[in-house]
Amino acid sequence: MKNEINIGLLGFGVVGSGVAKILHEHRDDLSHKLGVPVKINKVLVKDVNKKRNTDLSADIFTTDLDEIIADPTIDLIVEVIGGTSEAKQAIERSLRSGKGVVTANKDVMAQSGLELLQLADENRCDLFYEASVGGGIPLIRTLEDGLASDRIHAITGIVNGTTNFILTKMKHEKKTYEEALQEATELGFAEADPSADVDGIDAARKMVILASLAFSTDVRMEDVFVRGMKEIRKGDLELADQFGYTIKMAGSAKKDEAGIEVAVEPVFVPNSHPLASVNNEFNAVYVYGDAVGETMFYGPGAGSLPTATSVTGDIVAACRNLLLGVNGKRLHAPQFKCKIKSDSQKYARYFHRISVKDEVGVLTRLSAVYSNHGASLATVIQHADRNNGGVDLIMITHEISRQQHLDIMNELQNTPEVIEVLSFYRVEGETR
Structure with missing residues (x-):
């Protein structure tokens, strides 16, 4: 039996440094729970001379991935590089070398998750990816283990903290989109280029991962209908509130x-x-199962330590498997072929806001x-707002x-x- 677990950490940015901090500060707790100590043996970085605020020894930092993968003393690889090409190659090489991998990379898992999971199966390795969705919320583990005996038929919720932060500021503090985005950037919730968040791409990647796992199939990015928050028009948030709704950037499967x-x-x-x-910046996800009914998972969806907590949870799971000799025993082949509905098979209520000419007979024509x-x-109202010389009509359909x-x-x-x-919006959480 192993007397310690050695980790190769790929990346030492916001999440990587958070993982190192948790492993160091909680080392006694982790050692007690696992029965052996867990330590970081090597860290892959781009610049070994960069000054870092860490308790790790400077001599464990390296720029050479081969040095980590070829090291026989390293038991587990933790990938927090980010991006796609370099990270995917690192995960593939680690798995082929027989080392299990923990990753927080939603981009790679959304694009190549099934391929990598099957590669892990072939090489009898673990591949854990809890932190790829939901920050500190244990969604992946819940779907894989806690609800494994149930049939999941729907998942819906807020899976992007940046857009939720922006919408919160716009609604409750009456900030413009630009002002709210600027605050999110200053607080570290938004990247310098926020397009992946505000255009819905980040959330779409997460929904691909959740849907594939929940429905035991292979959902792809091209299967997801994506519409970004930039299409929210001035006055829509106030109108939503007047009709008893809140606008949220939501994912659904x-x-x-x-x-x-x-x-x-x-x-809506x-x-x-x-x-x-x-x-x-909080996330909340509802999971609907045939047996369990409706369950809700809520927590911080972004940030160094919440995400690092999920990574560390996967590290503990991978370490337990290594110590028990059952790593790589879980098969990940999808059970069902992915069958995506056509638009004529997708049903919902819709809110339509239309600027029309202010003249007799318009309502009858529409x-x-x-x-x-x-x-x-269900609802037809002529609103007082005027746009482009016309008046606003609000239409809310039945399903x-x-x-x-x-x-x-x-x-x-x-x-x-x-x-x-x-503007137009799907109405979530209601039926006809």
Whole structure:
């Protein structure tokens, strides 16, 4: 039996330094739980001469990945480099060398997760990736173990802390998008280039990982409908509140007999729904199972220590497997072929905000557009706001297909009485 576990840490940025801090400060607790000490043996960095605030010895830092992978004393690789190409190659080489891997890399796992998991199976290694989704929330482990006996049919929630922080500031402090983004950047919640967050790409990658795991299939990025938060128009947040809703940038994955649908977009959430009160950088995810029913997971979705906590949790799981001699025993082949629904099979309620000419007969004409596409309206209100010389009409539909919604939008944009379709949102958390 091993008398210690040695780790090769790839990357020493925000998350990597957080992992080192936790392993150092909690070393006695971890040693007690595992029965052996866990220590970092080597750290891969780009510059060994860079000054770092750490308790680690300077001589364990290296720029040579080969030095780490070829070291027979290193039992486990922890990849927190970030990015895709370099990180994926490092994970592949580690697995082929027979070393288990813990990664926080959502980009790599969303793009190549199935391939890497199968590579881990072939080489009888563990590949853990809890920190790729949800920061400090243990979602992956819950789906793999805690709810393994259940059939998951839906996952929905807030999986990007940056966009939730921005929307919180815009709603509660009346900040502009630019002001809220600037504050998020200053606090470290947003990258210098925030496009992956605000355009929904980051959340889409996370939903790919969650949907693939929850539904035991192979969901790809191209299967996800993605719409970014930049399409939120001025006045939409206030309108949502007037109608009893909050706008949230949400991810959803649903499965039924017709197939799977996965989406990331700004949605209307009823103020009575718990997701509406999830603010700032926090994440919250609902998991719906046939047996367990509805469960909610809430916690910090970003930050050095919350993410590092998830990484360290995976390290403990991988160490236990190594000590018990059961590493690489879990098979990851998907159970089902991925069948993505067409737009005509995806159903929801929709909020439409339309600027129309202020003249007699407009409401009758627009109601006919909805009726022609088989859509019934739950709410029709002429709002006081004026846009482009017209007045705003608010339409909230009963449940319709996304294809009906798209067809209605297309006809409205070509209707003479319509000046502009200002905005539209799917209504989450309600049925007809």
